[in-house]
Amino acid sequence: MKTVKIVVDVSMYPSIEVLKEPRVSDQISKQVYNILEKNRQKARDSAIIKACKNAVSLLLSKKKGVSPTFLSVYLPLNIIESSDDTVVPSVSSDEDLLETSVGEDDDSIHSDQLSSSNSQGSHISFSLCNNVMTANTTFEYLFDYFKHSLSINNKPMNLEKIVKDVCSYAFLELNCSVNIRMLKKEISRQISHIVQSARERAAGKSVIEILRTKNVFSLIFKSIDSLNRLEPSMGFIRYKNDDYLSPSLFIRENNDETAIFQFYPFSNIVEITINETLVRKALSSFDLVRALDTSEIFNLVSQCVATYDLKLNLPVFEEILKTKILFERSTLNSSYFLTMSVNVAEKEDQIDKVNEQSHIDDSHSFCEEEIDAIIGRTYNTRGVKRSYEEDPISVEPNKNIQRRNKIIKDQRDLLHLKDTYHLTDSAFNAIFKYIQSKRKLCSLKQIVQLRKNTNSKFPIAYTKTSSYVKFEYAVRTAIFVAQKYELKLDQVEKLNIRFNMDGTLIGNKHIVAISINCIEGGRQCQMSTHLVPLALFEIQKENTELLRKTLPAEFVADIKSVKHISVGEKNIEIHIRLGGDLMNAVYVFGLSGFSSNYPCVFCTQHKDDLHITEETAYDKITTEGKGKNKKTNTVHIGPTSYHDFTKRARSLAEQKLCLAKKNNDLGYKCEPLFGDLFDYQDYCVDTLHLKLRIFDVILKDILSYASRTGKYGGEHLAIIEKKIEILNQHCKRTIGNRFFFQVETDDKNKIIASHGKLSGHLQDLFFVDNFPYKEILGDEVAKSVRSVVNKFKELLNEVKHNSIKRKGHLKRLSLEFVKEFRQSGLRTTVTPYIHIIGNHLFEFDEFNDLGDYNMQGVEKNNDLLSNIYFSSTNLAKNPLLTMLQKLYRMLEMNFEEEAERNAMAEFARTGVYDFVEALNQPKSLHDDDIFFYSNEQQEIDSDDEFKETFNRSIEDVAEIEDESDIDLDESMIWAPEKRFGTNFLPRTENRFKSFRRS
Numbered sequence: 001m002k003t004v005k006i007v008v009d010v011s012m013y014p015s016i017e018v019l020k021e022p023r024v025s026d027q028i029s030k031q032v033y034n035i036l037e038k039n040r041q042k043a044r045d046s047a048i049i050k051a052c053k054n055a056v057s058l059l060l061s062k063k064k065g066v067s068p069t070f071l072s073v074y075l076p077l078n079i080i081e082s083s084d085d086t087v088v089p090s091v092s093s094d095e096d097l098l099e100t101s102v103g104e105d106d107d108s109i110h111s112d113q114l115s116s117s118n119s120q121g122s123h124i125s126f127s128l129c130n131n132v133m134t135a136n137t138t139f140e141y142l143f144d145y146f147k148h149s150l151s152i153n154n155k156p157m158n159l160e161k162i163v164k165d166v167c168s169y170a171f172l173e174l175n176c177s178v179n180i181r182m183l184k185k186e187i188s189r190q191i192s193h194i195v196q197s198a199r200e201r202a203a204g205k206s207v208i209e210i211l212r213t214k215n216v217f218s219l220i221f222k223s224i225d226s227l228n229r230l231e232p233s234m235g236f237i238r239y240k241n242d243d244y245l246s247p248s249l250f251i252r253e254n255n256d257e258t259a260i261f262q263f264y265p266f267s268n269i270v271e272i273t274i275n276e277t278l279v280r281k282a283l284s285s286f287d288l289v290r291a292l293d294t295s296e297i298f299n300l301v302s303q304c305v306a307t308y309d310l311k312l313n314l315p316v317f318e319e320i321l322k323t324k325i326l327f328e329r330s331t332l333n334s335s336y337f338l339t340m341s342v343n344v345a346e347k348e349d350q351i352d353k354v355n356e357q358s359h360i361d362d363s364h365s366f367c368e369e370e371i372d373a374i375i376g377r378t379y380n381t382r383g384v385k386r387s388y389e390e391d392p393i394s395v396e397p398n399k400n401i402q403r404r405n406k407i408i409k410d411q412r413d414l415l416h417l418k419d420t421y422h423l424t425d426s427a428f429n430a431i432f433k434y435i436q437s438k439r440k441l442c443s444l445k446q447i448v449q450l451r452k453n454t455n456s457k458f459p460i461a462y463t464k465t466s467s468y469v470k471f472e473y474a475v476r477t478a479i480f481v482a483q484k485y486e487l488k489l490d491q492v493e494k495l496n497i498r499f500n501m502d503g504t505l506i507g508n509k510h511i512v513a514i515s516i517n518c519i520e521g522g523r524q525c526q527m528s529t530h531l532v533p534l535a536l537f538e539i540q541k542e543n544t545e546l547l548r549k550t551l552p553a554e555f556v557a558d559i560k561s562v563k564h565i566s567v568g569e570k571n572i573e574i575h576i577r578l579g580g581d582l583m584n585a586v587y588v589f590g591l592s593g594f595s596s597n598y599p600c601v602f603c604t605q606h607k608d609d610l611h612i613t614e615e616t617a618y619d620k621i622t623t624e625g626k627g628k629n630k631k632t633n634t635v636h637i638g639p640t641s642y643h644d645f646t647k648r649a650r651s652l653a654e655q656k657l658c659l660a661k662k663n664n665d666l667g668y669k670c671e672p673l674f675g676d677l678f679d680y681q682d683y684c685v686d687t688l689h690l691k692l693r694i695f696d697v698i699l700k701d702i703l704s705y706a707s708r709t710g711k712y713g714g715e716h717l718a719i720i721e722k723k724i725e726i727l728n729q730h731c732k733r734t735i736g737n738r739f740f741f742q743v744e745t746d747d748k749n750k751i752i753a754s755h756g757k758l759s760g761h762l763q764d765l766f767f768v769d770n771f772p773y774k775e776i777l778g779d780e781v782a783k784s785v786r787s788v789v790n791k792f793k794e795l796l797n798e799v800k801h802n803s804i805k806r807k808g809h810l811k812r813l814s815l816e817f818v819k820e821f822r823q824s825g826l827r828t829t830v831t832p833y834i835h836i837i838g839n840h841l842f843e844f845d846e847f848n849d850l851g852d853y854n855m856q857g858v859e860k861n862n863d864l865l866s867n868i869y870f871s872s873t874n875l876a877k878n879p880l881l882t883m884l885q886k887l888y889r890m891l892e893m894n895f896e897e898e899a900e901r902n903a904m905a906e907f908a909r910t911g912v913y914d915f916v917e918a919l920n921q922p923k924s925l926h927d928d929d930i931f932f933y934s935n936e937q938q939e940i941d942s943d944d945e946f947k948e949t950f951n952r953s954i955e956d957v958a959e960i961e962d963e964s965d966i967d968l969d970e971s972m973i974w975a976p977e978k979r980f981g982t983n984f985l986p987r988t989e990n991r992f993k994s995f996r997r998s
Contacts, residue, residue, distance in 0.1 A: 003076055004076075004077055006036070006074075007768055007770065008035075008072075009031075009070055009769060009770040010028065010068045010069070011068065011069050013068055016068050019056045022287075025049070028071065028073075029045070029052050032048050032052060032075075033045075033048060039797070043081065044079060047075065047079045055071050055072060055073045055074065078155060079155060081147075081148075123138045124136070126169045132222055133166070133169075133170070133220070133222075133224045134218055134219070134220055135162075135165075135166065136217070136218050137217050137219065138215065139214060142191065142217060146195055146208065146211055149191060150195065150208070160336060163183060163187070164336055166178065166183060167337050170224050171260050171262070172251070172260075175227060175229065175249065176227060177225045177246075177247035177262060180273060190220070195207065198210045225241075225247065227241055227249055228241055234250075234303070236250035236252045237251045238250055239251070245267075247262060247264040250263075259275065260277070260278075260337075261273070261274050261275075261278065261297070262274075263301070263304040265304075265308055265310065266344075268344055269343055269344060270341070270342050271339060272301065272339070272340050273337055274297060274337070276336050276337075276338075279328060279338055286326075292325060294322065298321075302314065311344065311345040312344060325338070454889055454892070457905040458884075458885060458905075459473060460884055460885065462884075463552075465537065465880070466535065466536070466537045466538070466550070466552065467535065467881045468514075468536070468552075468555055469534060470558060473909065475497055475516065475565055476565065476567075476908040477891070477904065478525070479518055479565070480907050481894075482517070482521025485524045486521050486522060489521065493572065493573060495518055495519075495572055495573070496519040496575050496576075496577050496852075497516050497576050498518075498526075498577050498579045498853070499578055500514065500515045500516065500580060500858045501580050502580055502581070502584060502855070503542045504862040507870070509538055509869075509879075510541065511536055511538055512542070512547070513533070513858075513861065513862060514533075514534045515532060516532050519852045527857050528858070528863075529891070530857075531858065531891075533891070535555065535884075536883060537550050537551065537880075544587045544588075544590050547587055547673055560677050576678065577682050577683070577684070578682050578683040579858070581855065582689065582832065586601060587673060588672060589655075589678070590668065592667045592669045593669075596664065598666050599832045600640070602640075602642035602650060602685075603640035603649055604654075604666045604667065605640045605835065610829070610830050611834075612638065612640075612839075613819075613839060615815055617636070618636075619634050619635070619636050620635045620637045622634075639839050641840070642680070642681065642839075642840045643847065649680065652679060654668075655671075684853040685836055685840065685853070687850050687853070687854055688760065688855050690833050690836070690837070691763070692760060692763070694834060695763045695767065695792075696758075698788065698792070698826075701827055702826070703741075703752045703754065704751075706777060707750070707752050717743070717750050720743055720750055720751070723776050724743065724752055727752070727776065728740055730770075735762045739755070739758050739766070740754075741753065741755070767789050771789075781824065784823060784824040784825055785824050785826065791813070791817045799850055810845050811842035814841050815838060818834060865887075868882075868886050
């Protein structure tokens with residue numbers, strides 16, 4: 001089961017044993033709830049309390065008598081819900097659902113949303129007619145239930161709020177009984193019907209918005225039965241009918257508290273319901289004597305059992321009652337009803353009667369010896385039935401030993417093959433699943449031939465230091481992949497293609513990998529397995545001039561020539577956007593880089609003024625000339641923009657004018673790598689590298705400040721070592737030993753230095769709330785640095801998780817972060833990435849979708865290239881060609897059907913894909929039978945050939961340039977469930993209508 005880890009600071013408690021106390025447990029649960037609320041998530045209170053208790057128990061089993069520092073609470077992923085609105089596609093209606101009336105009111109309702117645990121009377125009203133209760137509710141009251149019905153989780157719906165309101169009205173106002181089980185079924189069925197009707201009306205739009213237009217929803221309940229008032233008993237007013245199995249209701253009002261008890265008998269079980277007043281009374285003595293006072297509830301149950309003449313196991317009921325009450329301790333401050341069910345045992349006279357009826361005359365039965373003579377000897381199985389290989393037959397002990405030894409030998413041989421040829425666990429498991437699926441292994445020679453046939457589909461041009469395809473071919477392939485996720489892609493007039501360019505070091509080779517994806521296809525097209533490879537180049541070093549010499553002129557010209565793509569009869573405009581980190585943008589645009597006086601890629605702000613934002617603009621006084629010619633000028637230094645040229649935004653025209661004067665003017669070093677292919681406005685910052693670099697800067701500044709102790713010699717070293725010990729302990733608690741700190745000498749000074757790689761997810765774990773700011777930095781700076789980190793986390797959360805753009809919100813967070821950073825005491829200057837946050841990030845968010853330019857998939861693709869290169873058994877003659885071919889084969893294998901793979905290759909070459917004629921012809925059952933029979937016959941006929949080729953396979957290996965599979969967690973080599981399934985639609989619903997022959 002997948003879980004979410006939440007780290008809670010418990011260092012304020014003296015020992016681990018204290019964490020078991022109810023008061024402390026409630027405080028820990030509250031911290032977990034607050035952390036979830038910050039992340040716009042929520043979970044049931046009972047689930048949080050249970051997870052916290054499990055975490056405390058686990059900590060106690062590992063460490064006893066030790067002062068706690070932090071507590072790791074693990075919540076199952078399926079119980080966590082997002083607080084954001086959910087919109088799901090419409091599905092087919094269910095004709096079996098009952099019709100439920102939905103009332104409408106012209107008056108608009110303005111009220112706050114209700115949580116599942118709190119309800120307000122103004123949002124629900126009741127009426128009773130002919131033993132049928134009608135509840136009129138508002139949208140706000142049912143919002144959580146609608147949201148649950150629209151979510152993709154499989155958890156049961158929490159009906160506590162509405163059940164409590166219905167029961168309270170039925171018990172107190174109507175003095176009626178309530179069938180709780182039937183009531184929950186009625187609520188769930190009617191809410192599902194309301195949501196289903198709204199889905200049909202929504203037609204792909206937001207279902208929540210359709211439901212929001214309805215002001216009143218009417219729910220009908222038939223699980224309410226009227227009761228007659230009887231004489232009081234045990235201080236309770238009693239209600240019951242004359243029927244034998246009529247439920248009993250007990251109500252007692254005393255000191256502004258109302259105790260409610262319902263005894264609802266069925267044929268085989270009894271349903272008992274009590275309210276929070278009786279639960280609170282039972283718990284009143286628990287904190288003092290650690291025992292529950294359930295005598296009153298037990299007496300009520302005993303009286304009802306005697307009245308109905310039922311055989312109920314009262315000790316078992318008492319244990320169930322105590323367990324339920326203890327589990328509900330956390331909800332003492334709220335009102336609720338507690339329901340439990342107890343089985344009813346059959347009476348002895350009924351059991352005897354059944355035994356008499358089932359008595360069989362065994363005078364003609366056979367003994368065991370006679371049965372064995374007739375049907376053979378039988379053996380009793382104990383526990384799980386054993387397989388044939390493991391079944392011990394006592395009469396053949398030698399054969400059992402031989403069989404067991406043979407199994408062990410086969411397993412050892414298989415382990416030897418796995419270790420000798422470096423088969424990973426995932427690769428071995430994939431092969432095992434392949435064999436389990438009743439498929440046949442073929443020889444290596446056949447695999448090599450298939451690989452050659454597949455490679456022949458890809459028109460790859462290559463040299464010793466390069467390998468690439470035509471840009472139009474790659475664009476068509478990207479469109480084909482994007483069509484799988486955006487069905488209306490053929491209706492757009494312009495497609496945006498992201499041009500991903502990134503360098504990576506593979507062994508001793510510096511490789512520049514270029515890939516593309518269609519932005520309109522969505523985030524799925526950014527995954528490493530869905531990126532379309534365009535080119536691989538080997539260079540000596542990454543810079544503009546070497547890239548200009550390495551990239552073939554025809555390759556650059558080919559990219560520039562593609563302005564439109566013909567798809568069937570339609571001509572679609574292509575707009576190429578640049579993707580990559582800031583360093584790659586420096587190379588592509590021909591800039592001087594971060595060490596120049598104008599380090600920003602998007603504007604020409606001087607490095608001394610990078611910290612300027614809207615809030616810190618000022619007038620700067622400058623002087624020109626000397627002596628009598630000296631002049632004083634006032635220049636306004638204000639915020640910059642990435643698109644507004646009046647606010648110093650960069651442009652190709654400005655670059656051309658500056659290069660005509662002198663080099664490095666305003667940071668322009670040379671002409672852009674691709675000429676006028678990319679404007680500066682075609683590039684957007686990558687939020688992945690922005691996060692990595694800024695966290696790196698914060699950590700570097702923290703270590704730099706912590707290394708300044710104001711002491712010298714051994715005293716300075718002792719302080720440094722103590723801080724390093726604190727930091728290393730924090731690393732072990734959060735991310736393990738992969739990242740650590742130690743003392744290093746910098747210019748004869750002892751400083752704190754970090755070692756290891758702190759990647760993105762490790763940064764989130766490292767900079768948690770219990771990071772030892774105070775112990776490392778001191779009181780004043782620690783508070784401001786903590787504020788900087790939390791502000792940056794809030795900004796990242798807004799960029800990553802908030803799908804609804806709130807006007808001005810990201811801008812406010814950006815300006816606050818830059819202000820907090822400069823006031824933190826770590827440094828007064830800012831880096832280019834922090835300058836981008838203060839001036840450009842909110843502009844990107846306004847005019848673009850920042851998620852479209854995230855480079856996480858590209859970085860994973862670089863790791864994939866390394867795996868391909870190092871997993872080859874033999875050194876390839878043309879490694880770049882081999883890697884590009886394998887990338888295309890893996891991309892092609894995303895399509896499960898062979899027809900789809902052939903269609904992708906055909907469309908990429910020609911732009912013609914006739915889905916209607918080529919793929920939409922239905923196959924008859926007879927044809928399918930012949931197809932499978934042919935495969936069966938072919939397998940039988942090829943057995944001899946398989947044995948022969950298998951014997952020759954060892955000789956073939958020496959002649960074949962082998963490529964081994966990749967060790968990936970999400971391997972697409974044999975995972976049909978992860979591929980694109982092909983569901984051929986009827987002609988009228990074909991989703992590729994524009995891809996037809998003219």
